[in-house]
Amino acid sequence: MERSQTLASASLLLLISSSLFFTSSALPRRWRPPRFLGRFARLGVSNRATYQYEERYFRQPLDHFSFADLPSFQQRYLIAGVDAWALPSGPIFFYCGNEGDIEWFAANTGFVWDIAPRFSALIVFAEHRYYGKSMPYGSKEEAYKNADFLSYLTAEQALADFSVLLTDLKRNFSSEDSPVVLFGGSYGGMLAAWMRLKYPHVAIGALASSAPILQFEDIVPPDTFYNIVSKDFKRESLSCFKTIKESWDVLEAQGTDNDGLLKLSKDFHLCRCDVSLMLSCRCRYRNLNNTDELSDWLNSAYSYLAMVDYPYPSDFLMPLPANPIKELCRKVDNYPNETGILERIFAGVSIYYNYTGNVDCFDLEDDPHGMSGWDWQACTEMVMPMSSNKDNSMFPEFDFDYAAYRDECVRDYGVRPRPRWITTEFGGHDIKITLMKFGSNIIFSNGLLDPWSGGSVLQNISDSIIALVTELGAHHIDLRAATDEDPEWLVEQRYSEIELIKGWLSEYYKQKASCFIK
């Protein structure tokens, strides 16, 4: 029996994390999507790289910003194109690894592979510390043991890793003059943008795709994420939107009925699976204890679908048809009137969880005991307030409750978040005024279907800090490999990106040639 677990393990990449869902105390731990890591972002069979690269390791200090006597660790990076690289000053295209296995990102960032040859660029995909094989303390088990061991999992340390790696790499190749262009999507896009701002001497520019660097504190309204998800559904079908909006109360009510949970468990084909090996598992039917888990599961489907609402069939998170929200809504809407609301919902989300039709039952708990790196990051630096408002959201209403959020972090990790640290370290408030005459060569690319676009930079900041916005784009679609089915606007978006990168490079070489001043 194939199962949803296996599909889920094909992995995400996205920022959805438990952090979004620590909400009002009325809804503790509700709206919790599948745990962010767990088996997330490992290289599934369907995503195995077709690109050729060499895997290398580089020794990094655990704390770049202190001289405490800590063990170093080996950072993994993938390198390709050495032979075609135009030394001594050909460009380096550097992908800023995010919260997962770097091979998965390499496999899913075809844009870099597609365009590097025409620039004779070296390609480097650097893994983020504490993910994939870049584990401090020798193993994930050790590294994730407790807060002491996890405490060096921060964005600033990751950026310093990237900068030290690049500086050393260039020295070893005697290519100190090579300009570096950064790439990144989602959290990786945030890192790319921040790295261009913090290390302008290391990289000449950054393409930050779907990078919600403004999703902190009060910079954007906390309801923006769920409003966009909801708008994506409303756009396809108002009745679909309404059905989903109504479904939560129905679900809640049914959960309180006699045998209601039993019926829900059956109707939604729930099971619990023991995974013995990667692709083999045994599943048994199970009953819900409450409706929260099921709500989370539905929420995840809607949110992820909004992210990957691509105009062609894809297999990024799950195997999906083109325009999957349209397909989901077709299912929800096209049942005869008398069909129960929850049956429609089940039929709809099956587009997400079971498009292949091969899944017999669904396990809602994805690795519940696994420690997730992103959960740690959300509990320390990456505090992104989220809420759902009554009017525009199809989700149940809830406010962001920082106290509950903090308490959960203290309980789970023994760590207190620093909710204001990211904006202190990287800025975000008044970004236009701050960067209008400061910084250069950053592309913030976003598709407005992507719920993360609400926390991203959607307007040009200056002549060279550019927002590329597409009406119909979803989560960093521009970073994916070109396909024959790419719509015109996507071809144009990528063309603009290539032209901008060309411009950065030619300006750099021109300055370099004319400039003999230290």
Place this chain on the structure above:
Amino acid sequence: MERSQTLASASLLLLISSSLFFTSSALPRRWRPPRFLGRFARLGVSNRATYQYEERYFRQPLDHFSFADLPSFQQRYLIAGVDAWALPSGPIFFYCGNEGDIEWFAANTGFVWDIAPRFSALIVFAEHRYYGKSMPYGSKEEAYKNADFLSYLTAEQALADFSVLLTDLKRNFSSEDSPVVLFGGSYGGMLAAWMRLKYPHVAIGALASSAPILQFEDIVPPDTFYNIVSKDFKRESLSCFKTIKESWDVLEAQGTDNDGLLKLSKDFHLCRCDVSLMLSCRCRYRNLNNTDELSDWLNSAYSYLAMVDYPYPSDFLMPLPANPIKELCRKVDNYPNETGILERIFAGVSIYYNYTGNVDCFDLEDDPHGMSGWDWQACTEMVMPMSSNKDNSMFPEFDFDYAAYRDECVRDYGVRPRPRWITTEFGGHDIKITLMKFGSNIIFSNGLLDPWSGGSVLQNISDSIIALVTELGAHHIDLRAATDEDPEWLVEQRYSEIELIKGWLSEYYKQKASCFIK
């Protein structure tokens, strides 16, 4: 008996540290000036502040870049001008404290006090962690106990301290819109420039005076510092330069004579003093064991004099006449021909060590057992290669020997320097190309008499990253309080600085008024 110790304790501020003087293995530990801290940069009587401020404390995490379970500490800052401050968006003038007691920097940075009222600016002088009263672990004794405790004494942590402090301060005053202008001299100037680059969202501009941000790795030739010191002497008197250049061999030779060290000790009036209280001590005549200490002592006098070669009498490091190098050379040159070369040298450096004529004898060892914060910084991040070349320097020839430098750090602190870290973190190579279209609103002010000017930014980088260079200026003279004796070029320099700062502020307010975009 008053003594040189007391005078020395009036303190420095400057970057001269043992780091400069770890040199060729032929001259191990030679050219070592007085230990950088020790009793350095404490508030001496003659430097006691005449400015009014309030002393406050702010709780800081020890490691901003990890979540390790470390004790927080209390950072001291001085605050003034709250009543005159034009709330809610009046400017904040923020001094980036360097390696010493912040009250001493407040007392010696009259420029900020002079100009703040006309801007209705709040004044903040923030102390650097591990200096003055801003001690982690409760006391200097604890904080300086060993490498583990000292390991959070880094420039990046200090910048994060400043940023967190400012962000919190503004929030508490509900003055989030207040523009911050940074000030700093010497290492504090480096911090001001780096902070503007790293935290453009926290501060709109920086006046970085005498900030040798390029004195790292191979960015500037390692002999630049001693070449400039030497040029300062040659400029006043070629014969003085020659006498000093010849004196080292004479000193060395005399040290190997029978009773040579005894004679030297007498001729140079050397003693050893026990300090019981701040200003009371007992001194006994002593003999040299070798000539190295004496050479270091002479070297210090020349180097410091080059830094404080101000055109008016000053009491910055020591009570000194106007143009003290000219005075020193007058002494050296005006002895009758038959006078011994070392007698002339002694007479000369007495301008530095004993201008008041009140000192009976000189103790070469300044707090030999004290741990120096700057020595730690030099042994970790602040590796500034220094050498002395045969042709242009009046000092003995020596090369920079990194291996010896490193070994000494391992021996003294149990820590290995990261000699390439500063340029990886803050840049420096190709600074013009890097910052030509990146960054804004920094003034690098330098006087060419200052030996640190050789490692500073001496050319405009862009329209708003400006180098203000004065032919006759010494170490951050522009930051000192205005006096009636200020030469015209200094008045003009300060005027330019004020105009530039005015420009930053008016541009900021204009943007703020016209800009309603997030």
